Amino acid sequence: MSDQQQTEVIVVGAGPTGLLLAGDLAEAGVAVLVLEKRGAEISNLSRAFAVHARTLEVLDARGLTDDLSALGGNRLSELFLFGSAKIDLSGLDTRFPCVLMTPQYNVERVLRERAAAAGAEFRFGHRVTGIDQADGRVTVRTDRGDFTAPYVVGTDGVHSGVREAVGIPFPGEAVLRSMMLADAELDAPPEHSPSVGSANGAFCFVAEFGDGTWRVIAWNAADQQDDDAPVTTGEIRTALKLAFGTDFGMREPRWSSRFHSDERQAPTYRSGNVFLAGDAAHCHSPAGGMGMNTGLQDAANLSWKLAAVLRGADPALLDTFEAERHPVGAAVLRTSGRIIRAAANKSKVFKAVRGVVLGAALRLDPVMHKVTGEISGIDVHYGHGPGGHRLVGRRAEDVDLAGGSRLYEALRGGRFVVLDSAEPTGAVDAASAEPDGLTRVVRPDGYIGWAGEDDPAAVRAYLEAHAGRL
Known part of the structure; x- marks a missing residue:
């Protein structure tokens, strides 16, 4: 190893993002180095726990x-909010009309095994x-040596060293302080999971x-x-009793922590050849469980x-x-912010009508569709x-x-897929879907990059600009 190791992309941060x-990157044949300030052991102390439908599709691909x-994990098709209000995910137009409740460390485990198997190099500590x-090159200086690459991505969380090093601000505010997290067994659990309680100056969420x-x-x-x-266990039990009227017979937690909930977003996700993603670029309350999914x-x-x-595609693509x-x-900041403020609102009048009003609204199909689409990520589109x-x-x-295959199976390996095309184009798959007279080029992230009547020249031009060498 040289004093300054060369690679193609440096990823700083070995969390899910x-x-x-x-x-x-490794599966696409890119030389990638992951730098992580923690040790190699995957921590079992994690905040995230919800894997929403769109993320399940991303993982399926x-x-x-x-x-x-x-x-x-626990697959849930309904999310219970205040009173009788609930979000019904079963109507989502996806193979995964649910949310998977599973600890973040499970997500990290499958993603790390895949990255390592594909050839990604890890440097911990x-x-x-x-x-x-x-x-056109970026040098990352660390307390254990320097590393150089054409591109660097900071995925190193809310307190991102990458973001600070390139001088990108992180404006926002702390919405709630002294929030407590714990994983524990409940001797008398609630009827529904998840359940939200809010009363007497406290609110709690259990799933x-x-x-x-x-x-x-x-x-x-x-x-x-x-x-x-x-x-302390007593603090959590007190909050549960205030919010729900019971502590559900909560046993001693296997772990617990305290944090404050911020709403922040970097004004730009890029400085030269350095990018920010995940919590390094945006953070918000845990309400809705959308943080890890967004990253x-x-x-x-x-x-x-x-x-x-x-591979030679137009650099403007970045x-x-x-x-x-x-x-x-x-x-996501707006959506999670609305939920957390509704939960923390101290007005007795607001609390009295909150569940009734929300429940009535969610019984309207257009409202339910909008809410489930936002929280699940299914309705995200790029224009x-x-x-x-x-x-x-x-x-x-x-x-x-x-x-007999599916589109999301065809996307595996980071491939573009041309639907309704007459023949494959190099390394790009071509497959028939419903014959509606349209050709679609599906990007590796599962979004449509080009669509129109069958036009091989236009498809070729799109791929040359967006896929690089085929």
């Missing part, structure tokens, strides 16, 4: 959904101390992982402490673009990462651009293909 990104499910950019363990998120306005203050979808959007540009994902991050077909930028539904 960085691991999916690294795995995608990588052959990982079954592997993740095998590690345990490396803390970023600075970043330099010159002549079952499927193995008898429940994730508890608790907040008590009357008991506000610094983040580094130890969490994983950031990675799915960026990975194929980096690989394509390194500009579309921020253009497509920044609005999504902003929307078709000037002169583009109305389908461009839309999520591609998983369809059956000739020969």
